[in-house]
Amino acid sequence: MGKxxxxxTGPGDKGFMTQNAIEAxxxxxxxxxxxxxxxxxxxxxxDKKLHALPLGQETERVKRALDLAASGRTTALLSSxxxxxxxxxxxxxxxxxxxxxxxxxxxxxxxxxxIQAASSRLGALLGQDFCTISxxxxxxxxxxIEKRVQSAAESDFVIAFYNPKSEQRHWQLxxxxxxxxxxxxxxxxxxxxxxxxxxxxxxxxxxxxGLDINQVDLLTLxxxxxxxxxxxxxxxxxxxxxxxxxxxxxxx
Amino acid sequence: MGKxxxxxTGPGDKGFMTQNAIEAxxxxxxxxxxxxxxxxxxxxxxDKKLHALPLGQETERVKRALDLAASGRTTALLSSxxxxxxxxxxxxxxxxxxxxxxxxxxxxxxxxxxIQAASSRLGALLGQDFCTISxxxxxxxxxxIEKRVQSAAESDFVIAFYNPKSEQRHWQLxxxxxxxxxxxxxxxxxxxxxxxxxxxxxxxxxxxxGLDINQVDLLTLxxxxxxxxxxxxxxxxxxxxxxxxxxxxxxx
Numbered sequence: 005m006g007k008x009x010x011x012x013t014g015p016g017d018k019g020f021m022t023q024n025a026i027e028a029x030x031x032x033x034x035x036x037x038x039x040x041x042x043x044x045x046x047x048x049x050x051d052k053k054l055h056a057l058p059l060g061q062e063t064e065r066v067k068r069a070l071d072l073a074a075s076g077r078t079t080a081l082l083s084s085x086x087x088x089x090x091x092x093x094x095x096x097x098x099x100x101x102x103x104x105x106x107x108x109x110x111x112x113x114x115x116x117x118x119i120q121a122a123s124s125r126l127g128a129l130l131g132q133d134f135c136t137i138s139x140x141x142x143x144x145x146x147x148x149i150e151k152r153v154q155s156a157a158e159s160d161f162v163i164a165f166y167n168p169k170s171e172q173r174h175w176q177l178x179x180x181x182x183x184x185x186x187x188x189x190x191x192x193x194x195x196x197x198x199x200x201x202x203x204x205x206x207x208x209x210x211x212x213x214g215l216d217i218n219q220v221d222l223l224t225l226x227x228x229x230x231x232x233x234x235x236x237x238x239x240x241x242x243x244x245x246x247x248x249x250x251x252x253x254x255x256x
Numbered sequence: 257m258g259k260x261x262x263x264x265t266g267p268g269d270k271g272f273m274t275q276n277a278i279e280a281x282x283x284x285x286x287x288x289x290x291x292x293x294x295x296x297x298x299x300x301x302x303d304k305k306l307h308a309l310p311l312g313q314e315t316e317r318v319k320r321a322l323d324l325a326a327s328g329r330t331t332a333l334l335s336s337x338x339x340x341x342x343x344x345x346x347x348x349x350x351x352x353x354x355x356x357x358x359x360x361x362x363x364x365x366x367x368x369x370x371i372q373a374a375s376s377r378l379g380a381l382l383g384q385d386f387c388t389i390s391x392x393x394x395x396x397x398x399x400x401i402e403k404r405v406q407s408a409a410e411s412d413f414v415i416a417f418y419n420p421k422s423e424q425r426h427w428q429l430x431x432x433x434x435x436x437x438x439x440x441x442x443x444x445x446x447x448x449x450x451x452x453x454x455x456x457x458x459x460x461x462x463x464x465x466g467l468d469i470n471q472v473d474l475l476t477l478x479x480x481x482x483x484x485x486x487x488x489x490x491x492x493x494x495x496x497x498x499x500x501x502x503x504x505x506x507x508x
Contacts, residue, residue: 094383131346
């Protein structure tokens with residue numbers, strides 16, 4: 005029986021990878037990934053057989069990985085961030101459940117997701133209850149997404165929007181902003197994070213009222229504080245944190 | 257100016273630590289932690305000065321770490337899981353904001369939190385939008401927590417309850433269960449996870465209807481699927497995953 009590792013490679017910089025992720029890649033002879041992720045891995049992948057399938061071919065990537073592992077080759081399917089958070093792990097189990105023909109031993113290796121890279125890079129944004137919401141309505145009806153945005157806005161979760169926009173998809177983030185502004189102060193801190201931990205990292209500090217949808221793209225994580233979230237400066241560096249103590253606001 | 261690393265040591269097993277976490281510990285001469293965490297680190301901490309302060313002395317731990325770093329010693333404040341998720345990072349920024357006297361260079365190193373250890377150990381539970389809610393009402397009024405549980409239940413988030421119970425605190429999880437049962441099927445999968453990745457790991461599979469509050473303690477992460485979450489068996493191993501495709505139920 006072949007082994008398939010589902011490996012989280014973290015936000016970008018190799019230092020954010022876990023030892024288990026590195027060890028799984030070391031043990032594998034075959035690596036399956038979206039091509040662009042692989043360049044970050046350097047010498048670690050030097051003697052591996054690479055199967056780099058482009059964006060959009062997610063199911064093909066999963067099938068390839070399962071086929072390789074089922075044929076007895078130790079294989080790693082790689083995903084940036086945490087492979088279990090808006091990434092490939094769930095697709096592997098969907099296919100296994102549907103097809104039931106693959107004889108593979110699966111091990112899922114978690115890692116640092118974008119929301120954690122953002123929270124730590126910026127301070128301690130996730131100091132209270134938080135949620136993640138994908139604004140992509142490709143596989144989820146907008147009605148269900150909108151209900152989550154509404155609930156999260158009203159019950160004061162710290163929120164991270166994954167997949168906020170794409171080339172074909174613009175209005176969802178505007179709609180989400182509208183819902184949030186109806187439930188929270190326009191001064192609520194918002195931080196746009198792009199390519200965190202990478203050389204071209206971009207951080208944009210704004211507020212709910214000041215949020216410019218045009219500054220957001222597919223690769224941006226949109227982080228929204230709750231009613232308690234605070235911004236502070238320390239030695240000319242800006243930090244954001246959500247204190248543990250929850251002081252109720254009069255509107256609640 | 258001294259350096260203070262806020263280091264996430266992950267769920268338990270050292271393999272889940274990131275390279276950055278290990279490197280930060282290597283660079284530090286002083287380690288500040290809750291005593292029990294330290295034993296997992298083995299040789300890595302052999303030549304370090306250890307400051308092990310017991311549970312309940314969180315503020316003292318943060319002050320000690322800031323004092324040590326301000327005196328010029330490279331210091332690591334350690335927390336299991338992700339130090340930014342229901343852990344020490346937010347307390348550091350609270351104190352810095354309040355006191356403003358410490359001259360320290362802060363670096364926060366994220367890591368694998370309990371919810372990610374659970375999702376990956378069990379399959380791909382977090383395949384759709386999820387939230388984390390702490391059921392501790394020590395610093396947050398129960399009214400605010402209850403509102404979040406209600407919102408999350410009704411808008412079909414995958415949910416993880418952190419701090420579900422303590423020796424003094426029992427009724428919050430019963431109340432949360434009651435709210436969830438009013439909003440979701442009694443057959444909704446629930447998994448209780450304790451000491452994941454450690455030798456004494458315990459996983460209990462149940463449902464919302466079958467959830468026995470007595471099986472839960474302070475160290476348990478309570479994981480609750482959404483309306484789509486599925487359970488499957490593969491080579492006699494049980495897996496849970498939440499598919500990407502969201503099929504609306506008639507009650508929504």
